[in-house]
Amino acid sequence: MERTTALYDRDAYRTEFEATVLSSAQAEDGAFRVILDQTCFFPEQGGQTADRGLLWREQDREYAATVIDARIADGVVTHICDRPFLPGDRVKGRISWQRRLDFMRQHTGEHILSGVVCGRFRYHNVGFHLSDHGVTVDYDGPLDEDQLREVERAANEAVLRDLPVIAWYPDKQEIEALSYRSKKELSGAVRLVSIPGIDLCACCVPHVRHTGEVGMIKVLSMIRWKGGVRLSIACGQRALEAFTQKQRVLAGLTDLMTAGEEDLADNVRKLRQELKESKARCREAEGQMLLLRAGEIPAEQQNALLFVSEADEDSVSEAVKALTARHPGISGVLCGDDEQGYRFMLGSPGRDLRPLAAFLRERGVKGGGSSDLIRGFGRLPKAAWETLIKEWNGPDI
Numbered sequence: 552m553e554r555t556t557a558l559y560d561r562d563a564y565r566t567e568f569e570a571t572v573l574s575s576a577q578a579e580d581g582a583f584r585v586i587l588d589q590t591c592f593f594p595e596q597g598g599q600t601a602d603r604g605l606l607w608r609e610q611d612r613e614y615a616a617t618v619i620d621a622r623i624a625d626g627v628v629t630h631i632c633d634r635p636f637l638p639g640d641r642v643k644g645r646i647s648w649q650r651r652l653d654f655m656r657q658h659t660g661e662h663i664l665s666g667v668v669c670g671r672f673r674y675h676n677v678g679f680h681l682s683d684h685g686v687t688v689d690y691d692g693p694l695d696e697d698q699l700r701e702v703e704r705a706a707n708e709a710v711l712r713d714l715p716v717i718a719w720y721p722d723k724q725e726i727e728a729l730s731y732r733s734k735k736e737l738s739g740a741v742r743l744v745s746i747p748g749i750d751l752c753a754c755c756v757p758h759v760r761h762t763g764e765v766g767m768i769k770v771l772s773m774i775r776w777k778g779g780v781r782l783s784i785a786c787g788q789r790a791l792e793a794f795t796q797k798q799r800v801l802a803g804l805t806d807l808m809t810a811g812e813e814d815l816a817d818n819v820r821k822l823r824q825e826l827k828e829s830k831a832r833c834r835e836a837e838g839q840m841l842l843l844r845a846g847e848i849p850a851e852q853q854n855a856l857l858f859v860s861e862a863d864e865d866s867v868s869e870a871v872k873a874l875t876a877r878h879p880g881i882s883g884v885l886c887g888d889d890e891q892g893y894r895f896m897l898g899s900p901g902r903d904l905r906p907l908a909a910f911l912r913e914r915g916v917k918g919g920g921s922s923d924l925i926r927g928f929g930r931l932p933k934a935a936w937e938t939l940i941k942e943w944n945g946p947d948i
């Protein structure tokens with residue numbers, strides 16, 4: 552099959568084209584693989600998702616197929632369509648321009664950012680991903696917060712200067728004299744994309760004509776990635792959407808906290824401290840209440856099981872200690888209710904409790920522990936726990 556003439560390569564702003572169908576076949580997934588002599592559809596490559604759009608018969612406007620994807624292999628572009636064509640059909644095509652323009656903005660924005668990073672820190676772009684959902688770019692060296700802001704500021708300065716973005720195929724002599732960024736060793740004709748003073752990079756993807764068209768370049772997040780960093784970025788309308796979204800979140804928070812944006816962090820810190828202190832007071836009261844209830848169980852009772860709805864681990868542990876000091880059989884605290892089941896901690900002053908844990912496990916209860924203390928969880932009602940403990944230990948006096 553002859554290489555497809557890549558119209559997207561010559562003119563990134565062209566949205567409509569005419570072509571001849573060279574082949575059309577249905578694949579196993581049910582979709583149709585359509586090959587044309589030329590196309591404006593940029594196929595998925597270089598980390599970027601393909602264009603979407605329509606193809607229709609020149610003679611029959613009603614017969615239109617949606618292009619849901621496009622792929623390239625050995626220079627041949629395959630359009631993945633929801634309807635077939637016949638070899639020899641004359642067709643017209645139109646790409647989804649809003650989406651293409653958005654992708655061009657993100658991609659040129661990435662080149663500006665990567666050019667700045669490479670120029671200042673000699674780090675290279677070693678991974679790139681651009682789809683409808685987001686843009687990420689990986690660099691092979693670390694950046695701190697201040698360096699990141701400096702890079703972002705310089706990238707946006709390049710946008711505001713509205714520099715030209717030039718794509719061309721240099722001849723062999725010219726390319727040997729140039730130093731450019733490239734993610735891999737390239738064979739065949741190399742397409743270079745230049746932003747004077749900022750970046751020179753080998754790239755096969757459509758770009759905007761001037762940096763001003765990119766709009767704001769905003770780094771949304773930075774994480775450590777394989778010895779370097781991974782940035783999530785947004786350009787143009789995506790940057791605006793991200794800003795609006797953050798504003799919405801902030802407005803919700805300032806409303807909730809009845810505080811200005813600049814006081815939010817202090818207010819939340821204060822709240823967290825208050826919450827921590829309240830929780831501590833609550834735990835203390837809970838612990839005292841558990842001990843009081845433990846003390847109310849008659850001392851002559853052999854087993855002493857205390858059922859509560861909720862209590863923290865330390866309070867339960869203290870209560871179990873108090874119970875086992877007063878009762879010779881099996882004592883413990885069970886937290887929960889009949890519907891959800893009970894989390895238990897059981898102790899005994901003299902008996903090895905590991906066989907009890909095994910006995911309970913045989914009845915669907917999860918848990919285990921040491922000879923003098925076992926814990927776990929079981930979906931049994933209160934009455935069943937009391938019966939099981941009596942059964943194992945013998946009845947109360």
Ligand SMILES: [Zn+2]
Binds near residue numbers: 597662753755756
């Ligand atoms: Zn590129």
